[in-house]
Amino acid sequence: MSLKRRLVVYxxxxxxxxFAVFFSISVFANTSLRLDEAQSLFQTNRDVAxxxxxxxxxxHVPFYHILLHFWxxxxxxxxxxxxxxxxxxxxxxxxxxxxxATYALGRRSVGLFAALLVTISPFMNWYGSEARMYTMLAFMxxxxxxxxxxxxxxxxxSNWIFWTLTAILGLYTHYFFLFVLVSEFVAMLIMRKKxxxxxxxxxxxxxxxxxxxxLIPWLLYVYNLGFASNTQPALGVPSAxxxxxxxxxxxxxxxxxxxNTLIVSLWPVLVLLAFFAxxxxxxxIPSEVMLFVLLATIPVLSAFxxxxxxxxxxxxxxxxxxxxxxxxxIAWMLTRYxxxxxxxxSVVLVLFIGLLFTIQVxxxxxxxxxxxxxxxxxxAQNAGPSDVVVLAAPFTIYPVEYYYKGTAKLxxxxxxxxxxxGSVPAFDPAKLEFETKANVDSYQxxxxxxxxxxxxxxxxxxxxxxxxxxIGERKxxxxxxxxxxxxxxxxxxxxxxxx
Amino acid sequence: xxxxxxxxTSKLLLSLNILLSIAYFVCVVAVFPIGxxxxxxxxxxxxxxxxxxxFGFIHTVWARKRTKQFDARFQPNVAVFITVCGEPAxxxxxxxxxxxxxxxPNFAIYILNDGKVAHRDNWQEAEQIAQRQGVTCITRSVPxxxxxxxxxHAMAQTHEPYIVVFDADHEPKxxxxxxxxxxxxxxxxxxxxxxxxxxxxxxxxxxGGSWEQQALFxxxxxxxxxxxxxxxxxxxxxxxxxxxxxxxxxxxxQSIAEDFLTSLLIxxxxxxxxxxxxxxxxxxxxxxxxxxxKQQFRWARGxxxxxxxxxxxxxxxxxxxxKIQYLSxxxxxxxxxxxxINALLPLSYFFFELKPLTINTMTLALIFLPYIFVILYTLxxxxxxxxxxxxxxxxxxxxxxxxxxxxxxxxxxxxxxxVTSKTRVGGNHGKLVAPHLIYIGLVVAGVAWGxxxxxxxxxxxxxxxxxxxxxxxxxxxxAAAFERQKEEKVEVVA
Numbered sequence: 004m005s006l007k008r009r010l011v012v013y014x015x016x017x018x019x020x021x022f023a024v025f026f027s028i029s030v031f032a033n034t035s036l037r038l039d040e041a042q043s044l045f046q047t048n049r050d051v052a053x054x055x056x057x058x059x060x061x062x063h064v065p066f067y068h069i070l071l072h073f074w075x076x077x078x079x080x081x082x083x084x085x086x087x088x089x090x091x092x093x094x095x096x097x098x099x100x101x102x103x104a105t106y107a108l109g110r111r112s113v114g115l116f117a118a119l120l121v122t123i124s125p126f127m128n129w130y131g132s133e134a135r136m137y138t139m140l141a142f143m144x145x146x147x148x149x150x151x152x153x154x155x156x157x158x159x160x161s162n163w164i165f166w167t168l169t170a171i172l173g174l175y176t177h178y179f180f181l182f183v184l185v186s187e188f189v190a191m192l193i194m195r196k197k198x199x200x201x202x203x204x205x206x207x208x209x210x211x212x213x214x215x216x217x218l219i220p221w222l223l224y225v226y227n228l229g230f231a232s233n234t235q236p237a238l239g240v241p242s243a244x245x246x247x248x249x250x251x252x253x254x255x256x257x258x259x260x261x262x263n264t265l266i267v268s269l270w271p272v273l274v275l276l277a278f279f280a281x282x283x284x285x286x287x288i289p290s291e292v293m294l295f296v297l298l299a300t301i302p303v304l305s306a307f308x309x310x311x312x313x314x315x316x317x318x319x320x321x322x323x324x325x326x327x328x329x330x331x332x333i334a335w336m337l338t339r340y341x342x343x344x345x346x347x348x349s350v351v352l353v354l355f356i357g358l359l360f361t362i363q364v365x366x367x368x369x370x371x372x373x374x375x376x377x378x379x380x381x382x383a384q385n386a387g388p389s390d391v392v393v394l395a396a397p398f399t400i401y402p403v404e405y406y407y408k409g410t411a412k413l414x415x416x417x418x419x420x421x422x423x424x425g426s427v428p429a430f431d432p433a434k435l436e437f438e439t440k441a442n443v444d445s446y447q448x449x450x451x452x453x454x455x456x457x458x459x460x461x462x463x464x465x466x467x468x469x470x471x472x473x474i475g476e477r478k479x480x481x482x483x484x485x486x487x488x489x490x491x492x493x494x495x496x497x498x499x500x501x502x
Numbered sequence: 503x504x505x506x507x508x509x510x511t512s513k514l515l516l517s518l519n520i521l522l523s524i525a526y527f528v529c530v531v532a533v534f535p536i537g538x539x540x541x542x543x544x545x546x547x548x549x550x551x552x553x554x555x556x557f558g559f560i561h562t563v564w565a566r567k568r569t570k571q572f573d574a575r576f577q578p579n580v581a582v583f584i585t586v587c588g589e590p591a592x593x594x595x596x597x598x599x600x601x602x603x604x605x606x607p608n609f610a611i612y613i614l615n616d617g618k619v620a621h622r623d624n625w626q627e628a629e630q631i632a633q634r635q636g637v638t639c640i641t642r643s644v645p646x647x648x649x650x651x652x653x654x655h656a657m658a659q660t661h662e663p664y665i666v667v668f669d670a671d672h673e674p675k676x677x678x679x680x681x682x683x684x685x686x687x688x689x690x691x692x693x694x695x696x697x698x699x700x701x702x703x704x705x706x707x708x709x710g711g712s713w714e715q716q717a718l719f720x721x722x723x724x725x726x727x728x729x730x731x732x733x734x735x736x737x738x739x740x741x742x743x744x745x746x747x748x749x750x751x752x753x754x755x756q757s758i759a760e761d762f763l764t765s766l767l768i769x770x771x772x773x774x775x776x777x778x779x780x781x782x783x784x785x786x787x788x789x790x791x792x793x794x795x796k797q798q799f800r801w802a803r804g805x806x807x808x809x810x811x812x813x814x815x816x817x818x819x820x821x822x823x824x825k826i827q828y829l830s831x832x833x834x835x836x837x838x839x840x841x842x843i844n845a846l847l848p849l850s851y852f853f854f855e856l857k858p859l860t861i862n863t864m865t866l867a868l869i870f871l872p873y874i875f876v877i878l879y880t881l882x883x884x885x886x887x888x889x890x891x892x893x894x895x896x897x898x899x900x901x902x903x904x905x906x907x908x909x910x911x912x913x914x915x916x917x918x919x920x921v922t923s924k925t926r927v928g929g930n931h932g933k934l935v936a937p938h939l940i941y942i943g944l945v946v947a948g949v950a951w952g953x954x955x956x957x958x959x960x961x962x963x964x965x966x967x968x969x970x971x972x973x974x975x976x977x978x979x980x981a982a983a984f985e986r987q988k989e990e991k992v993e994v995v996a
Contacts, residue, residue: 243868268963270867274874275971281882282890 031132035376041401067136093131125256158200182302298328558830562726588622647755692746692773700787734765759804770819802907838904852948899979
């Protein structure tokens with residue numbers, strides 16, 4: 004590659020990184036703390052042993068939390084600082100996607116376009132500024148797959164060792180990294196004749212076993228704790244719509260149902276696009292394309308099938324492992340079209356993503372938005388010392404507590420003392436009356452803040468509506484509302500009254 | 503020749519095709535809730551056909567090894583028949599000259615002139631060419647049996663134990679006989695077929711589309727058929743053993759697809775066939791839409807006649823694999839009505855809100871997409887990625903031709919054998935795609951009607967997407983019908 008071309012590539016990559024950093028710092032980093040982030044902060048703002056204990060309860064693996072812990076020790080405790088760690092991995096994912104796609108498919112244009120898609124993906128931008136492990140998981144995936152392609156191309160013990168190390172790091176970033184290994188194993192079976200070196204299947208089994216065994220100490224630790232917390236939201240069985248939503252979210256971000264319906268309902272057009280991509284061109288189809296197809300589909304389909312048949316754990320953010328492969332595949336697929344078609348589709352795709360990116364940022368109805376910041380500010384301004392704030396679901400106390408500097412008492416329903424070990428108590432309709440009275444009876448007003456519906460928010464609201472006078476309500480973001488009830492009509496006793 | 507470089511596909515992938523198509527079929531028939539019953543029944547019928555097509559395709563391309571004997575030293579006497587029926591003299595003469603240049607010791611060339619019985623003005627030109635080129639011209643005076651009758655008539659006039667048939671426009675290459683006759687060392691081989699390659703594929707849309715359709719057939723399909731001794735004759739570029747042909751009663755005059763039916767009758771007698779996957783002759787594709795239309799109609803009509811009158815399933819003497827292959831090929835032309843059914847489903851929703859299944863469109867996508875992606879990939883993989891969108895367009899667009907042929911077959915209407923024109927036929931052929939244009943109009947009206955009724959619902963959007971796919975698929979076919987004739991010398995149809 005000539006110096007000029009190399010320079011153009013570097014400039015483009017720098018521009019992509021600048022775009023990601025700009026939006027992350029100027030737009031996303033100023034959004035409200037989200038529930039998951041509050042949990043991250045709650046878990047990492049203590050010593051390592053205490054942190055590991057909490058992470059184990061929270062059905063996660065600890066690598067990200069350990070990193071975040073020391074990141075905060077080094078740079079500060081603020082949520083903005085915590086989010087910057089995710090931005091680092093977001094930027095890393097952009098660059099690694101370029102490297103991986105270019106190396107695997109032998110075309111810089113594919114690498115650049117794949118990196119561009121990662122850069123402008125509303126999904127990646129969202130998690131690029133969330134203090135959670137998802138961009139780190141995406142980064143670990145591309146880094147690891149890079150070494151898988153190295154193993155495929157040149158073999159060698161050193162590449163297998165890097166493959167194993169990145170697999171261990173990936174497994175300690177998120178349990179769903181396992182699906183990456185499964186996808187690679189399937190790719191290995193299909194493409195075994197293409198692999199450099201001898202006995203690739205034997206190698207992947209032995210090195211994969213080492214990676215898998217490395218997780219055992221953590222699993223034993225979790226097992227010895229004897230419980231898993233109930234702090235994660237209850238998940239429903241996914242539908243086919245959820246499966247397709249995952250892919251549309253990867254590309255087009257989080258949109259309101261009407262826009263989502265518009266996008267996913269046009270799925271038959273995929274048949275046409277697939278046909279065009281499969282037509283003969285002068286360019287051969289690299290065998291590595293199969294790897295990206297598998298990486299883009301196996302994690303999503305596996306999670307879907309397991310969630311439908313065994314236990315629901317389907318969340319699109321867990322499946323971020325499939326995102327870089329999907330974008331690499333799309334970027335490659337466009338090279339199969341005639342040049343004018345490829346250019347047109349590319350421009351339309353980028354513009355459409357850009358439009359939906361803007362909508363995701365601007366619209367208050369974006370489904371994933373959690374505006375605890377404004378909600379809590381509202382409470383701080385309006386709830387007084389004679390009032391009580393009741394939170395449901397109980398674990399939403401984390402983000403509320405982070406912002407809340409007001410004078411009203413905070414409590415949860417079901418009532419939960421999170422400083423005692425154990426999970427969030429399940430909702431019991433028989434205790435509804437008792438717990439409500441215990442929470443609110445001695446206060447002037449009750450502020451019922453409902454978010455993250457675990458299946459009983461309606462019961463709670465109905466009970467409050469029937470037994471107390473509702474004097475106000477306000478919605479802050481999709482699924483986050485505050486209802487104000489008058490509990491008592493007599494003036495509360497104050498210290499001066501007593502004197 | 504890329505179309506001949508077919509790729510042996512793994513049996514795992516081929517099995518996956520069967521598995522996914524059955525899974526999709528079972529979901530449609532037994533799992534998804536039924537909507538409008540008549541539409542559901544129609545849909546199930548079309549899905550039965552799709553499963554059958556997938557099965558037929560997989561059976562064809564399933565990797566098998568067939569050992570064939572070949573001895574280049576086997577060089578018996580061969581009669582080379584060039585069938586002629588009023589084609590331009592320059593085309594006939596080129597073919598005769600090319601035939602004369604074949605490197606083979608023992609052959610005689612015969613021009614089989616049917617121009618006289620077909621009342622062509624230029625029928626005497628063939629005799630003049632024969633005289634000029636020093637070959638024999640056999641001119642029929644008594645009509646009957648079309649091309650098959652012409653060949654049978656010539657067989658009675660000649661004595662060579664092996665017969666080669668070329669259409670007037672198919673110029674053989676020098677090595678044609680050397681590459682084909684050696685297979686007859688196996689005494690059970692009745693005929694050897696080579697590809698019908700069109701050298702004028704780049705001339706225009708019609709010729710291009712016509713060839714690209716052919717490429718799939720002469721690539722993976724005939725190679726697959728050959729692996730189960732089911733190659734059938736394609737009318738030209740073929741070598742026949744006289745004894746086998748005589749045993750089958752000569753070229754069949756009962757069908758306008760005489761080559762197809764004769765092949766079946768020969769296979770019934772336990773003879774073998776061979777496909778040589780080398781381009782050994784080059785011919786001309788139809789260059790105008792009317793000629794293409796007539797050619798497709800003739801093939802469809804002939805094949806459907808065999809399906810209805812000589813159903814391969816009930817023919818004695820054929821092996822199971824041969825029954826599958828003949829049934830698969832002859833039933834292909836039923837696809838016309840299946841395309842119509844599938845294309846009309848969105849309209850039934852736009853205008854009447856009728857659906858064959860009351861199912862969430864995404865659930866359907868979950869089952870349908872893996873099925874169709876795997877099939878598309880397999881189709882392209884086996885054909886070395888040579889199956890083009892234009893070929894798909896011509897196949898889907900020809901649905902109206904196939905339906906017309908189906909109707910003619912069911913009503914037993916007589917259709918004369920029409921030789922595919924070797925020159926462009928001018929004139930406006932737009933009326934031949936009138937059904938496609940009407941379909942587009944109905945889609946536009948239907949979308950307007952449906953959106954006024956229920957807005958941009960998920961079902962509306964999915965049905966619009968399906969309708970758009972059909973319109974996109976018809977587009978090159980429609981464009982070909984309106985393609986301007988660039989050459990000045992065209993034969994204008996009154």
